[in-house]
Every structure is written in structure tokens, then in C-alpha cells.
Amino acid sequence: MKRRTFLMAAGAVSSSAVWPVSASRASASRVVRFGQSASLTGGQAVYGRDVQTGIAAAFAAANTAEATTGVRFELTSLDDGGVRGKCIANATQLLDSGVTALIGLTNGVAAEACVSMIDQAQLAMLGTASGNMGLRTPGAHSVFHVRAGYDAEFKRMANYLRDVGLQKVALVRLADTAPANLEAMNNALSSVSINPKVAISIDRLATNFDSVTAELMAAKPDCVLFVANAGPVATIIDQMTKAKYPGLFYASSYAGQDLLDTLASRHQSCVMSMVVPRPTALGVNVVAQCRRDLALLSDNPRMGITTLEGYIAGRTAVDATMAAAKAGNMTRGRMKEALAGLRSDLGGYKVEFAGTSQGSRYVDLVTLDKYGRLVG
Secondary structure, three states, rough: OOOOOEEEOOOEEEEEEEEOOOHHHHHHHHEEEEEEEOOOOOOHHHHHHHHHHHHHHHHHHHHHHHHHHOOEEEEEEEEEOOOHHHHHHHHHHHHOOOEEEEOOOOOHHHHHHHHHHHHHHOEEOOOOOOOOOHHHHOOOOOEEEEEOHHHHHHHHHHHHHHHHHOEEEEEEEEEOOOOHHHHHHHHHHHHHHOOOOOOEOOOOOOOOOOOHHHHHHHHHEEEEEEEEOHHHHHHHHHHHHHOOOOEEEEEEHHHHHHHHHHHHHOOOOOOEEEOOOOOOOOOHHHHHHHHHHHHOOEEEEOOHHHHHHHHHHHHHHHHHHHHOOOOOOOOOOHHHHHHHHHEEEOOEEEEEEEOOOOOOOOOOEEEEOOOOOOOO
8 A cells, every 4th residue: 555644734735755554563663754845835846746756755665675674764744835934944843843854855045044953953954955055065064965066067067058169148047046056156157268148136936037038138148047946947948939049048957857847848948957867767777766666656756857866865865764773773863973974876876975965966968859858
């Protein structure tokens, strides 16, 4: 039997991914509960649900071995709607509820605001689905990343622009972009002698981008570089395409699978950076295993890059839990220690923390063509 239980409480959606076991097994098992604050509603809902689904699939697979391991994994997810204040409130609620660690937060700026709180509580924050550089400072001792930071991603993006000879670049970024991310972005572009013709800040939750599109069309760039969530990016690309813009669109990984799906349905194209293997690369073990483990969930979820990112976070949580469990009772401190020393090969994707909070620097580039194919 497979199920997910959804609870409504305090105005937030709480989904607790639990796969039931017999009473005798449940009583003998140690339950390890992870907490997540994610955008499960609003403009970033697809992104948040994909991350949640990936984690749930990893936990479902681990729970099939519960009789052998004696460990049962549970995920409690609270909806923050992509709003910073709600994420902070959710993190506080999850901390007070006794979760062993936080996992898969989907708003990097909001996650950064939680760092002081989790440090004081000795609570690990694992696998935030963001490259936010503000989470990658030397003082963020409780934060563990399973994806590349924006420094590595922006460098790869800038090198691509240089290699294909694009100098007239327009930049569209979120208005709440953290200062550390702006610095990483500017450093990457300046390293290849690119100075954006125009740089526009947008609201991640806005729906009208007519003025942004008009400003971009007037600037006549060779390429529009987006560092934003899927909704605004898809809208601006659609408007510019209809206005016969002849140049290239390039999106960061934060736009996720939602952008690829939206553009494919409209027969529109873009280049995108990816911080996980391609979901079509079934010869890569972690991709094939994610596809198999998604089948354990009852709602037949799709496979995509954002789901895979969540799955990698979930698999890393499982590996760290099993390492920590060998030392005895599971505590928050023991989870942090296990993560700090973790070296995990998930099959074509390695997560290695030993001495650093940055477990991976994997970055790839793909092109979505107008036929919906990932090429390049």
C-alpha cells in the first residue's frame, strides 16, 4: 500500500509522506523525521512540489528496507507559497516539532534568513533547492548543499556566452536577489568582459511583465540571461517571441522543469543550465533509480530535473541517517556530524562534504529546441 497524508493546519498545507508498516515493525523501527518548507502553492508551486516529490521517492525506497535497517523515514512539508516570512515561520514550527533536520527548502533567500536559527538549534539544513551564495558563507556551519552554487553556475553560463561570441547581453534577475548572488553574477560576467546592456529586477510573484518586455526589446540584446523562477521567465520569453525577438534566451537552473515543460508546450526554445544529470540520461544510475523509485508513489509523478534534485537530497539524507544510526540514538547533532563527513556516490553523481558544506559542483548546459527535445 502507498499513500501520502495531507493535513490542513494553521493556514498551511502540511503533507507528511508516510509509508505504513505493520505494528510490530513500526514499534521496533526508529522514525527519522525531516521537515521541509516549500512553495506548494502560488507561482512557484510546480517547483516546490517537484522537489517534495523527489525527496518522498527517496524516502519511499528507503522504507522498503525498513525490516532490515530498522529505520523509517518521514517527511513533513509545510507550504510557504514562496514567501520569505512564511518560510521562516515554517522553519520555526518544524524545529519546535522535533524534526531531525530540514531538507529541500525552495526559497534560497528565505533559507538564508533561517541560518542563525538552525545554527543555534544545532539543526542541519540539507539540500536547499537553490544556489544562493548567502547560504555558502564560512559561517553557515549547519548548511549542507547537494547542488552547485551560483558561483559555479554563473561561471559556466558566462563562459558559454563568451564561447559563442555573445557580448550584447540583457540580464533579468529577481528583485530580492541576495547581495552575494549579485556579486557572483557580476564577477562571472566581468571575467569574460561582458557588461550587460540592461539589467532588470523583477518580482518573483508578479504576473504582468509588459514593461519588462518592452525594455528588453528596446535594448536589442543578442541574449537575455534570466536568473529567476519559471513563471516570470516563461511569460517574458512568450511575449518576446511573439514580438519577433531574434536572439537567444538563457535561463539559470532556478527556472527548473516547469520552464522546460511550459516552453515545450509552446514550441519555444532556450538554453538552460542544469545542476543535476539530464532526466533523459537513463544510463546514469541515479537517474534510472529515481525513475524506478518514483513508481513507489501512488500519484504517478513525472520525472524531471527538479524532481531529480529533490531525489538527490533525499538519497543524501538517507545515506547520512544510516551512517549516523550506526553510532546509536539518532540526534540532531549526530546527523550534522554524519553529513559533515559524508562521501556518497549515488551513481553518476557524487555528494562529498568532507571538509566543506558544498557537496557538488556539477553544472551542465542543455538546449531545449522548439520540438521539446533536450539537445547539446
